[in-house]
Amino acid sequence: MTIKEIQEEIIDEFSMFDDWMQRYEYIIELGKSLPIIEDVYKTEENTIKGCQSKVWLHAEKQNDLVVFTADSDAILTKGIIAILIRVFSNQNAQAILEADTSFIDEIGLKEHLSPTRANGLVSMIKQIKMYALAFQAK
């Protein structure tokens, strides 16, 4: 699936929720269920430090696709990471660079990507794009 298609699928899934509580419960579930990074990749180098929560992001190229794994110490952050990984991982670098993240607004999670939250997610998206750029250049 293309990034756009996955984003639309996620918007569709979230449209089933009536209120923020259901959305949050779903994100918490996502956050709990996913072992999304191997411990060996939880290095200082892979750490994105926010004021509020910490994010670890690892990237590698498999064939022509960029594969991301990530984690966070906060469960909501981790749940949103799971969504971001679903969107951006296993895509080619060019598609990652061209993609936007406005779907996050549409699923009612905008405040988690606000710079005031300082939870590491904004930096994580920047870092995802940086990796894509770096892999594209290789």
Added chain:
Amino acid sequence: MLDIQSIRADFPILHQEINGKPLVYFDNGATSQKPVVVIEAIEKYYKEINANIHRGVHHLSQVATDAYEEARLIVKNHINAAQLHEVIFTSGTTFGINLVANGFSQMLKEGDEVIVSHLEHHSNIVPWQFACERSGATLKVIPMNEKGELVMEAYDQLLTDRTKLVAVNHISNALGTINPIREIIDKAHKVGAAVLIDGAQAVPHIKPDVQELDCDFYVFSGHKMCAPTGSGILYGKEAWLNKLPPYQGGGEMIKEVTFEKTTYACLPHKFEAGTPNIEAGIVLGVAINYLNSIGFENIEAYEKELLKYATEKLQEMPGIIFYGTSTEKASVISFNFEGLHPYDVGAIIDKLGIAVRTGHHCAQPIMEYYKIPGTIRASFSFYNTKEEIDRMMDALKKAQSMLS
């Protein structure tokens, strides 16, 4: 006794809904809300008074200057400074500390020592690191204990004739501990060291008496005590302010300028270069008058009641962990729940209208001490109520059940 309902009526911002829930504002440690008298004074300033001060001969300039100097007098009386010119207007606590630290960086030398504490906000650590790096002096740290108190025996050990300055906060922003600053000041003076007190978290709760404390510098921000952001005060003893070199050069702070040599204006103007935040300065005076009209004894007594009530309620919750359990505490509670990340709890209770602070509170050494990423901090003001605390409890229970 406080008439809470009439006090709450003074604060328009409190009467609103967040996500369909009534706002409960417990982030007073970050900044306070502003009463109507303050908001109206800001408007009045721009509608009727605005002009540059200490410069023009025209009428408005005179009115603005008089209002600004009147505010200085209000501050002087409030903190009981000996002299009017010992009260310097700044943009806030951070600026005040940097001003003093910059001055000291030119007076310190290798072998000298500066003491800060483990309980400091980053803004009372980093400026002193700068000063030490520039001068070759060494930074020493008063350690803390599990209760979030300073270890005074260790402080005694740190004090020597090499100690030139001690910089500590009056009240810890992250934990609410009220530090024994009288003792800290007296002991520092015995070895000839100057003392700077960061009063940012104290001034909303306590009326400091700088002469009684005998501190050499006392710095604070207006915005935590009902005044606008961009207002702040550096109090310094006259002798120290005369000794300290100026921080910023510019207009207002000079006596005579030639390309060969400039001589500086006398106090307080030596430290007030450029056009200040005139409105914020004037309105700081209005805010202080407002707080005094309520009375700090009343504020203190009521906030203590809120602290006690909230602490008892929180104690009943499963998995609660308190940080900072000193008996000497301002109305600040820092806590976590076992196995839950403070960010997750904060994000969920925000959805329920509760505004608290989560994170490291710009005091990473304290978080490091407890080996935690951060805490949830509820900080109460005199306009908060027990009903609001109950609402926070309900929200916290909801967050707990969603997250576990």
